[in-house]
Amino acid sequence: MNISYDLLRSYVATDLSPEGVAEALTSIGLETGGIEEVESIPGGLKGLVLGKVLTCVEHENSDHLHVTTVDVGDEEPLQIVCGAPNVAAGKGVVVATIGTVLPAGEESFTIKKGKIRGVESYGMLCSEVEIGVGTDNSGIILLETDSITPGTPAASHYGVSSDYILEVDITPNRVDATSHYGVARDLAAYLTQQTGSVVSAQLPELSASPKAGSCPLPVSVQVPSTLCPRFQGLVIRGLKVGESPKWLRQTLERIGLKPINVVVDVTNFVLHEYGQPLHAYDLSKVGAGLRVKLAEEQKMTLLDKSEGQLSGQDLVIASTDGTPLCVAGVMGGLDSGTTEQTTEIFLEAANFNASSVRKTARRLGLNTDSSFRFERGLDPERTTWALLRAASLILELCPGSSIDGGLFDHYPEPSEPYAVTLDLGYMHRLIGQEIPESDVARILASLEIEVTERQGKLWSLRVPRYRVDVTRPSDVVEEILRIYGYNRIELSGYIHANLSPKGAVDRSYSRKLLLSEQLTGAGFNELLNNSLSSEAYYEGLTSYPAERLVRLVNPLSGELNVMRQTLLFGGLAAISRNLRRQQRSFYYYEWGNCYEAAPEQTKSDATTLAGYRERQTLGLWVAGERVTGSWAHPDEAASPFELKAQVEHIFERLGIALSGIKTSFVERDIFAGPGYAYSTYEGKELVVLGQVHPRLVAAWDIELPVYFASVDWEQINRLAERVKLEAKELAKYPIVKRDLSLLIDSKTTFAELEQAARRAEKKLLRSVSLFDVYEGKNLPAGKKSYALSFYLQDTERTMSDKQIDAIMSKIRKSLEDGFGAELR
Missing domain, CATH: 3.30.930.10 (Bira Bifunctional Protein; Domain 2)
Structure with a gap:
């Protein structure tokens, strides 16, 4: 997950560098894989300065080039050859000096001293497209000279800002950390432990306040609370949907999202800010009301313009006539989304069953930012703040808009924090080291885990519902240890050995x-x-x-x-x-x-x-x-x-x-x-x-x-x-070898002959080998010749010729009777 360094610091005050934040997060289990600097303008306009064109004359060897002298704040002006039709003396320009690297698509090029038609040029006068500040490529940028100072960095003139993006790897159990505020909350706990003073993550203040009374849009939830524990929403009217302000567009772009319009951008921003998905319905497309229900066997066009086949197991938000408008927890429908023509919306924040969302997302082949979070289990207590935060931003960014009526809130079974009893003795035995109780209390408080009662070493705790992975004493111990610091636990030097036999x-x-x-x-x-x-x-x-x-x-x-x-x-x-x-x-x-x-x-x-x-x-x-x-x-x-x-x-x-x-x-x-x-x-x-x-x-x-x-x-x-291994003395008596050349049926295999020989002599026959095979001329049709070697050995005495001949006769007879073999 991409985390903006600047946005993160808006929730928790810290002077740690991006590298320091990455190291801190990794030490507490939020492993940070990389850090990338991003700038509001690619390249940061490095090497570009503002200048004033002093003179501009036509190039003697060209009908479209001009030779200019430009004041860039140095002792001597620069001579620059320029082909732009709008270059003129007395104008302010943006100059790329020698050594400046300019982007060119996915590549770049460096400005060098050169000769153009025999005239030396010491830089380049730039257009908007060439430096990434606009789309006009008809000529160079012209500025009024009374508003600039030659030599001023172009980055200062255009207000270039930079940020760092931290790539944080979120494990499946840490849905609470799938937002900037969630990461800030963990970082605050780390800073509290490191500094000894309380550091807290702070959320922005909310300005939106629904009116008393009911929501003007009828909403009905027609599924059990196990599928939809909570469903909230409110109506906003008087909207003028357009492009988002620059700060919002840049924030989304930095974390890898594409800006769409102000309403959609706000819902995406709040999702990554707070971790709670939201959806905005265009009221003109909703009809008389909304229903949260199970889908029917039907097709639905989604926001990404793909067509999904719904089944009776999929949870949807539909209009009163049953038309699905949104696949719950996964993606909205194309027909319900906001556009520039939207003037009023129903803004929804809900909590859906993790397993239901996971099955639906897999069935539809989708993996969205919304389903990623719902599949891991979200806290129904977090929907209200996210809803009001999004409403506050929409009202702020869309002047003239307002909330109509009250807040709809379907919450039949309010969730309670997890109750966990922690035995400090158990914790110390599990860790292998005692942690001071004052540190334990401070860490629990920084993680928003409330200690409700202490009876000696037994502490009764209330764990926030958003920590779906902390429901047992061992989970609490893990939380304490990761904030306390794994590296602070000393090794005892005692090695535990497992002497159990191999299974x-x-x-x-x-x-x-x-x-x-x-x-x-x-x-x-x-x-x-x-x-x-x-x-x-x-x-x-x-x-x-x-x-x-x-x-x-x-x-x-x-x-x-x-x-x-x-x-x-x-x-x-x-x-x-x-x-x-x-x-x-x-x-x-x-x-x-x-x-x-x-x-x-x-x-x-x-x-x-x-x-x-x-x-x-x-x-x-x-x-x-x-x-x-x-x-x-x-x-x-x-x-x-x-x-x-x-x-x-x-x-x-x-x-x-x-x-x-x-x-x-x-x-x-x-x-x-x-x-x-x-x-x-x-x-x-x-x-x-x-x-x-x-x-x-x-x-x-x-x-x-x-x-x-x-x-x-x-x-x-x-x-x-x-198989049992046994040690035996080497045989003192020699192996005897006897050969047989046999004429046999062509379909007979060596394996069959070997098995027949072993059945005939089970005790003294050590091995059988095939050393020659012949098929062809001078043999009857359907026949082949095998030459076999038989190795015999008696481990107790030297074998006599009579004994050997008797064994070979027995083997030969077995081959003759079983396969019709004839001696050649």
């Missing part, structure tokens, strides 16, 4: 770090994508059907309207983005949650989250070039076998034996062909990998094969939890 969550996190280091060391880069996704990605997919998507009720946009079911599309987006930036190698991994909804018939009404599932997932992507531009190795494209190797390295790193994992080919429509799956023998899928379907790849403008693996981290982590 399952800690172990899972440690394994993630371990695997992340392994993948990073293998050349992968980690991705971090948004868990929100687009429903369009899932159209037509059966692997991740659209009916299983978790949809958002109030999506930020059409591209982010569902929770992702898979990590795939985030990786494709990263590959596409980096491919367009001339990258050729893509090795990525990402840890993230995926979400899916159960079919409608399985959902339960018992809890909000019933029927939904969240899965921790690891995604791996391999694409592009594995080796490129190496003098020692020919270029080599990435391969799915690399991805398969990385998946198996994950199992090995976690200590999960591959012999206990079942592999198979599976059909997935996200893959170009059969996918390759790892699963438990109970049928729980652990990993599925394959080449991404060209249709999906083409949608991202990727013109190379992409290989993707989805790892179900929850299932793999459960297997890792069962």
